[in-house]
Amino acid sequence: MSAAVEEALSECRLQPPRPKIIVTADGAGVVSHVGSRLSADVADRTTLTGELSQARGVLRPPRARHAPRRVLVDLAVAVADGATRISEIDVLRDQRELFGQVASDSTCWRLLDRLDDTALTTVVAVRARAREVVWDQHAELHGRAFPPATVAGRDLNVLVLDLDASIVVCHSEKELAAPTFKRTFGYHPLMAFCDNTSEFLAGVLRRGNAGANTAADHITVLDQALAQIPTSTATAARSWSARTPQAARKGSSPTSATSRTG
16 A cells, blocks of 8 residues: 555544535524535545645644644635634534534644645645646536636637735734725735636735735736646637736726737
């Protein structure tokens, strides 16, 4: 038995699979947030959860009770469910019959504290591979890896990447928090989304006084976003367009912002 298989079996023994759920219409056994369980299942089906095992050597401390891959997925599910702070992981933790074993907020804090550059690089690569699986499946079902982007009622058969800067308010002096141009206090992250699929691709946490149109930050986030596009799709598409916050405010089309072919 290979070391990878032994490690996978060890993680299964450490943290068993999520409970099997059955959907009925009899009104018995009703639970809330059941839709969030679908997000967890998607992570499992797209190989995201399994691929995160590659970071186990960096993330798992001795005598850990929770598999780091499950902790990261559960945190992502909590955010998708509306969590705005780590302690809100308890929404999942309180429904063990739906989500199985979920780590405490203290365990989540310790894991996030261990995410150094090496671990983060691994997580980024794992996200890209899982996205490639999903896009390949979409191509098998629909004949194309991604749907067209719609602009002014017209379909564009190119990848459109949206760059957007958004204010995140803080109510205390946290690291990197600063006054913002909206006379609030907090962060001004820059994020990239795929307009064709509404997927979040990449983002950079910045100080609250960072500019929305800082070219260096745009280049950094755009490079990270392009790294998330599956190689086979990027080769087949041969063109993409990026829409910046300034272009979006003016109501311009993606092609009038930054574009590239080849």
